[in-house]
Amino acid sequence: MSEPLLVFDNVVKRFGDFVAVKRMNLEIGKGEFVAIMGPSGCGKTTTLRMLAGLESPSEGEIRLAGRVMNDVKPHERDTPMVWQSLALFPFLNARENVEFGLRMRGFDAATRRGKALGWLDRLGMSEFAERDISTLSGGQKQRVALARSLVTEPQILLLDEPLSALDAHLVIRMQSVLTNLQRELGITFVYVTHSQSEAFAMADRVVIMSKGEVAQVGQPKDIYRAPANRFVAEFVGRNNIITGKVKSASKGKTVIEAASGTFAVTADTLPKTGAEATFVISADLVRLTASKPKAENAVQAKLISEEFIGSVVTLFLESADGTEFKVQVQERELATLDLKSANALWLSWPAASAHLLTGS
Amino acid sequence: MTLDRALTWFLRAWVGVVFAFVFTPIIFSLIFSFNSQRFPTIPLGEFSTQWYETILADPDVWQAAITSITVAVCTAVLATFLGFCTAYSDYRYNFRFKGAYLALILLPPTIPLIIMALAMLAWFSRIGASGEVWSIIAAHTVLTAPFAMAIIRLRLNQMDENLEAAAWNLGASEWATMRHVVLPFCKPAIISAACLCAAVSFDEFAIAWFVSGLNKTVPVVILEIVTGNIDPQVNAIGTFVFLTSMTLVVAAQLLFIARAARGMKQGAET
Numbered sequence: 001m002s003e004p005l006l007v008f009d010n011v012v013k014r015f016g017d018f019v020a021v022k023r024m025n026l027e028i029g030k031g032e033f034v035a036i037m038g039p040s041g042c043g044k045t046t047t048l049r050m051l052a053g054l055e056s057p058s059e060g061e062i063r064l065a066g067r068v069m070n071d072v073k074p075h076e077r078d079t080p081m082v083w084q085s086l087a088l089f090p091f092l093n094a095r096e097n098v099e100f101g102l103r104m105r106g107f108d109a110a111t112r113r114g115k116a117l118g119w120l121d122r123l124g125m126s127e128f129a130e131r132d133i134s135t136l137s138g139g140q141k142q143r144v145a146l147a148r149s150l151v152t153e154p155q156i157l158l159l160d161e162p163l164s165a166l167d168a169h170l171v172i173r174m175q176s177v178l179t180n181l182q183r184e185l186g187i188t189f190v191y192v193t194h195s196q197s198e199a200f201a202m203a204d205r206v207v208i209m210s211k212g213e214v215a216q217v218g219q220p221k222d223i224y225r226a227p228a229n230r231f232v233a234e235f236v237g238r239n240n241i242i243t244g245k246v247k248s249a250s251k252g253k254t255v256i257e258a259a260s261g262t263f264a265v266t267a268d269t270l271p272k273t274g275a276e277a278t279f280v281i282s283a284d285l286v287r288l289t290a291s292k293p294k295a296e297n298a299v300q301a302k303l304i305s306e307e308f309i310g311s312v313v314t315l316f317l318e319s320a321d322g323t324e325f326k327v328q329v330q331e332r333e334l335a336t337l338d339l340k341s342a343n344a345l346w347l348s349w350p351a352a353s354a355h356l357l358t359g360s
Numbered sequence: 361m362t363l364d365r366a367l368t369w370f371l372r373a374w375v376g377v378v379f380a381f382v383f384t385p386i387i388f389s390l391i392f393s394f395n396s397q398r399f400p401t402i403p404l405g406e407f408s409t410q411w412y413e414t415i416l417a418d419p420d421v422w423q424a425a426i427t428s429i430t431v432a433v434c435t436a437v438l439a440t441f442l443g444f445c446t447a448y449s450d451y452r453y454n455f456r457f458k459g460a461y462l463a464l465i466l467l468p469p470t471i472p473l474i475i476m477a478l479a480m481l482a483w484f485s486r487i488g489a490s491g492e493v494w495s496i497i498a499a500h501t502v503l504t505a506p507f508a509m510a511i512i513r514l515r516l517n518q519m520d521e522n523l524e525a526a527a528w529n530l531g532a533s534e535w536a537t538m539r540h541v542v543l544p545f546c547k548p549a550i551i552s553a554a555c556l557c558a559a560v561s562f563d564e565f566a567i568a569w570f571v572s573g574l575n576k577t578v579p580v581v582i583l584e585i586v587t588g589n590i591d592p593q594v595n596a597i598g599t600f601v602f603l604t605s606m607t608l609v610v611a612a613q614l615l616f617i618a619r620a621a622r623g624m625k626q627g628a629e630t
Contacts, residue, residue: 054525074528075536087526091544101530103540148530 003066005030005155005188006051010060013046020046022212023060028190030155033182035191035203039235043212044192048158051190052081065155075104080149081158084165086141088133094120094144095129101152119147123177139170146181156188163198175201196236200224208232226355227280233357238283238314240325241357246271254356260323263297267356278357283314283326285353288345290337295348301325302344317345386602393595400592411596421597424581427493428562431577435500436558442501443508443553448542450509451516466506476503477570484571491573499571500561507560508553515549552612559608563601 006028013021021043028034036044049055050062053074062069069077080101088097098116107115120129123143128136136144142162149157159178163171179202182189193199199206200220208215208223208231215235216228227233233241244258249270256263256277265279292298301317304324313334315327325347337345388400393412397405415421446465450458468476480499484490520526523545527537543550565579572580578601585591 052525052529054528073533074525075531075533078531079529081526081529083522083526085520085522087520087522089523089527089541089544091547100527100532100540104527104531104536152531 003063004028005032005065006190007063008047008060009063011050011057011062012059013043013050013055014058019212021050021057024214026207026214026217028188030188031186033179033189033191033202033204034207035193035199035205036207036209037193037196037199038209038215040194041211042209044194044209045160047209048081048160048190048192051156051158052079053077078152078154079156079158080152080154081160082145082149082162084161086145086162086165088141088145088148090133093130093132094125094136094140097133097144098147098151100148105152115151116147119151120144123147138166139174142166142170142174143177146177150181150185154187156190159189159191161193161195162191164193164195171198178202208235210235225282227357229357230278233280238326238328240281240283240286241278242281242323243276243278246273246275246277249273253351258323259321260319260325261297261299263354264351265354265356266352269356269358271356279354280357281349281354282328284328285349286325286327287348288315288327288329288337289348290345292346293348296351297354298346298348299325300344300346317347386598389595389598389602392592393599395592398592399590400595411592415593415596418593420576421578421581424576424578427496427572427575428577428579430493431496431500431568432558432562434494434497435504435561436554438497438501439504439557439561440508440512440550440554442505443510443557444512444546444550446505446509447513447516450513451519465509468502469506473503473564473566477567480567481570490571491575493575495571496568496575496577499567500557500564503564503567504557504560508557511553511556512546512549515546519545555608555612559605562608563605 004027008024008026011021011024012019024043024047036047038044046055050057051064051069053069053072053076056070064077064079089100092100095113095116098119099112102112102115117126117129120126120143123146125140125143125147128140128144133141133144145162163174166174175198178189178191182202191199191203200223203220205217206220206223207217210231216223216232218226218228223232224236227236227239230241233239242256242258242260242263244256244263247255247257247262249255249267249272251270252266254265254267254271254277256265256279263279267279271277287293287295292300299319301319304316304318306316307314308331311331313329313331315329317325317327319325327347391404392400394407394409395404396408396410450462455461477499480495480502481490484495484499489495519542523541524537527541528534532540563579564577565583568577569580569583576584578597582594582597582601585597586594
């Protein structure tokens, strides 16, 4: 079997004493949309810059289509990037910006013009082709930057937080522009972001990085439902992370005794009895009732505060021992519960919804 | 509120006074250049262009004008080139002794002109290069390059730090990036640096007087005319020199304003 399009083989990047990327192994296939996500300083941008040739790995190899890229100069590789700052050329108009890559590759004026206008048209920018960059709006600049990167028809496109400067409603629009483009072109997108909603909405696979290491690689729903370790569980957010001692562990069911109660978790791997174990229950899988439910896992808690975003409400509750729980419910469901008069509410979830963390 | 208004009026008046202080002598020089009388006294005599006719007929003045223009143009090109190189090396690279390097580059304007002129004369006569046109050019280049560097450095500061990387990323080599990205980006600053260097060189007297020998520049000729006698020719030449310098400086400014206005106009259409 041939090698995937892009391979990180034991890649390490050091800046002096600081290790930005610690021994990264990652394979990215042709036509994949991969998002690299993590908090700032986790090494995600360094990873992308190594792909573009702006940094070279201290150790290991990066191979693109079988070719070792470590010492290939940036201008000798075909890995165009969409920059966070866009980095459009302010002294050129929209069309000339798009033409730049073709001009550097020696295409004649007529071909350049034709291709550039074609791409601007495809991104709905044909009427702005001759406009100065400074007169375009954020979303329009974004489209010019995309066209500029794609005009050379690369195999791979690198995107460095391209939507971070846009208004929320534009972000959603650009997300669909990006995913549609990626599907139509069938090329690989490597998308660096700190935004979970962007990564999860667009990517086929998400790479979560923490302190220079890959914390987890997987499809968005796997990362959301089955985080590999505590870092991912916390980073992904809206998770209740509960740590306790293993009381009993039998096939398919592990019982964990925590400060807030005793809970059953369905798990394939069996932890040792008496050992410390942590499980995760997503806020949206917790059921909220006014009276004690008939369920395997139930906790009584009182309401502390609520966060209201659109049709979904996040409730913050506290159990008797002071553990905080997060519960996400639909606003219309909440209307059926009388929150004000209820002294205490009951939280419950089936054992199968909880996920036992295997990593530390 | 009233204090604000009073302050505004005070500042306006202050600006007016400063302008009056700077321009009054020049305006008088302009007026007397068209005065028929030999001595600058009021009441004025008749309107006359005789002093202009005299200087235009004087081959020494023509020769000096040609020397001055040659020196100014060559100085502008060389100083701007050097200024660009130093500004770019400061912007782009970090190296040991960079502080010392920058201090050395920015040193010439801090040296009193007369000291610099003497030093230049001593050095040029030692290497047998005194009194040549190119020795004035060399001296003026040393003097004006720091101004060019300062102007171009300011422009480079406004450049997106990823702009060059973006060009490499699109297949431009480092030289192609210099030609197609860095130079176009700096173009307004490069032109205005060249105009300023030319203006400084055209007006500069002390160094030119020491170094020029027989290749006199316009300011040197002016001094020779006024030494010993009062001659309204000087007013006529002075007017020419003033207009040349002002044209260069205003041209540099207009370039910026025109660009800004173009951007605004297109912005208004959206």
